[in-house]
Amino acid sequence: MDPEVWRWVWLAAAAAFIVGEITVAGTFFLLPFGLGAAVAAVFAFSGAGSATGWTIFVAVSLVASIAVRPIVRRLNATGDPISVGAERLIGQAGVVIRDLSAGADRMGAVRVGREEWHAESVDGVDLPTGTAIEVTDILGTRAIVRPVDSES
Template sequence: MLEWINDFGWIIWLTVFLLLAVAEMLTLNLYFILMSVGALAALVAFLFHAPLWLQIVIFCVVALATTVLIRPLALAHLRRGPADQLSNVDRLIGHPAVVLEAVSTNSGLVKIGGDVWTARIRGGAEIPVGAGVEVSAIDGATAIISSPGAHRPTGTAATTA
């Protein structure tokens, strides 16, 4: 068994690299990709005929070093920007929308930008097809809408159109 590892260790390190890369794609937390760099370093050590114990040490040292040194810098870079900058669906609050299917307290469809969303209104009368409305909140995959100019909940960072 040890002889096979000495002959085909590159397969093991390549497999470890690929498994760690796939784990990173599934988690997106910047741990596994940095560990996969350690596996690549161990693969290079194998190609230079380093003994197995040294390959393992190189894997551990490189994985630890990249995690300790590079991960904080990468996370700081990803989080760079104003703290109040809205992202994802939070940016939709306050945007105008057009009713595609009459919106009631239970159901409806609106078009926000170029996307069609399920929608409902918190209270009041049904809003007819073609009416212009405003997104006041997002609840899961449903836009909560109100008539333009209606009072928006306090605390939202939406801008007026």
């Protein structure tokens, strides 16, 4: 192929890889190839042959791929997963709004944040209205709670 054509091929490849990277969010997979093609285009415009262009493309793409990995790893790192649904209540503090008794009908009610839940005590102990609690588990539509020590 004519060296004049390679200039435009490398430039078009660089544009295609970079546009592809922009449209595929969060991967950084095409960026190294876009950089490699852009550098190969610069060399092609300065008169380098096609073999040199391919060598530059492969070398720059490889180095850019290695260099971008720590950045991608840091950007994709996630902290604690955000709890969704009823699971978000586990560990939350609340207050008993209807007595939790140890009898046959052990269920009472608690308020956690702005929500009211049917609840039962984790130990089966009586918890009178107004007792501070912590949600330890969710079983279906019931919150399993334990009293919070007033000393802590």
